[in-house]
Amino acid sequence: MARKYRVKCPRCGNVQNLLAPAACAKCGEQLSLEQGGLLGIYRMGNFVGSAAGFGIYINEQPYGQIGNRESLYLPLPYGEYKLHIVCGMNRKCNDPVIKLSPEDPFVCVKVHINMGFIQNKLVIERADPSTMPQD
Numbered sequence: 001m002a003r004k005y006r007v008k009c010p011r012c013g014n015v016q017n018l019l020a021p022a023a024c025a026k027c028g029e030q031l032s033l034e035q036g037g038l039l040g041i042y043r044m045g046n047f048v049g050s051a052a053g054f055g056i057y058i059n060e061q062p063y064g065q066i067g068n069r070e071s072l073y074l075p076l077p078y079g080e081y082k083l084h085i086v087c088g089m090n091r092k093c094n095d096p097v098i099k100l101s102p103e104d105p106f107v108c109v110k111v112h113i114n115m116g117f118i119q120n121k122l123v124i125e126r127a128d129p130s131t132m133p134q135d
Contacts, residue, residue, distance in 0.1 A: 006064060038105060039058075055086040057083075077100075078102065094122075
């Protein structure tokens, strides 16, 4: 199956999934999948919160949600990005800083929930690209 790319329109901020370059569904701006770097996110399967989407935030800007056992790829320009993921009212996350550069243009992470006594915690761990499911 083809990779699913999540792209944010630079003109209107609309977030949409693409399989190939296309126009923004909201404003018509041409969206490119070639941004320099690529961030792969895989939400590991788990019965806890499986019915709810995990909200994705990059540098505190919303990038939609990711479903249970889903992989997404976000084309981003080179730079540093703070990745934050939430689930419902749970906002506890380890918020790693992802660095995309010409030396390291493809970074993959896996996210899962650690059960807690009072509150669950979302854990984001760097992963080898070969371990990423291709949906």
